[in-house]
Amino acid sequence: MGSESAVQRRQRAQHLGPERRRPQVLDTALAIAVDNGIAAVTMAAIAERMNVTRPVVYACFADRVELIEALIQREESYLVDGLLEVLPARDVDAGETVFIEGFRALLEQAADRPDAWRLLYGNPDPAVADSFGRGRKLAVERCTTLLRPTLRAWGTEDADRKLAALVELWVSAGEGAVRTLLTGEGGWDPQSLGTFVGAAVYRALRNA
Template sequence: MGSESAVQPRQRAQHLGPERRRPQVLDTALAIAVEDGIAAVTMAAIAERMNVTRPVVYACFADRVELIESLIHREESYLIDGLRAVLLHRDVDAGEAVFIDGFRALLEKVDARPDAWRLLYGNPDPAVADSFGRGRTLAVERCTQLLRPTLRAWGTENAEHKLPALVELWVSAGEGAVRTLLGGEGDWTPQTLGAFVGAAVFRALRHA
């Protein structure tokens, strides 16, 4: 009886159902993709990393194509939801603190789940190019909606003419801040980098 009860936890782990295994498989796929590229994500590589047999992985996803699609969809949803949360409605006549808070919020999202951003944010791999493109399109559209009335409130000359260039500056600054934080150089934190970039972007937009 004692020996039977001793093996029960191992038996439960072996029989973990596909629904509960699926997030673990995706987490493993994400780690491999970030370390070695999406081409390295195979059913065999995932099984080896998880120390399980390939049938365990195939029970969660029919094939590699389904697995990669599920991984990209999950991480894309996280990225886009994060951008939507950051680019909330704010006062039209925004001050420097508003821009600082926005960049800090973005970088806190990055810091909370860096591998998701490493996979999708500016990754040249064709498999994720569309996901990055959708995220960038969302950022450009939302920043345009926010900045147009702000430029008018500030009395910016030729505001409509300058708007596309200023939106590009704003979005590109965000992308640069993300890459800087993920690069880990300069001992930046989301708070200090957000304050620096947010203030710089505010000054550039305010005095354009």
């Protein structure tokens, strides 16, 4: 009975079509990558976890290389789009509230799609590391644009010399906050952790 049911599910899966099936294949690949690493993502592993035949997976992607590239591009786009929302490309009135709201927004995004962040943080696969590098470069560029006029408005001594170091502190604090949230240590939620880290970063930059 169980075998017959499995066969029926596989047959139904084949009727969904590649376009509707692709997001499901990528979701499954992401789950495997987070659990066991990129090396564990194979067409066979995906088919097994989805309880479909391999041809169903191959109908969506020609091979493993194409599938991995599509996965990385999709997850990277979530990361980059999230950073663009959190770090607008314009000057802001950088008071403590702005920093708190920014960190809260970042952590809400991480909480909404934790596996995307887990995939791109600290993964040994070079392609994934490169993707995270592009996202980080964007964050550094945006934070530099935002912080340069703010330091001058605050009257920070030797602001131009300190700028790069303070941007690194800001970006690293965001990375650390995401890691803390995803590990679950301390029982933080995005709002409370964002408030704590945002206020701490603001005070550090304001008093530099």
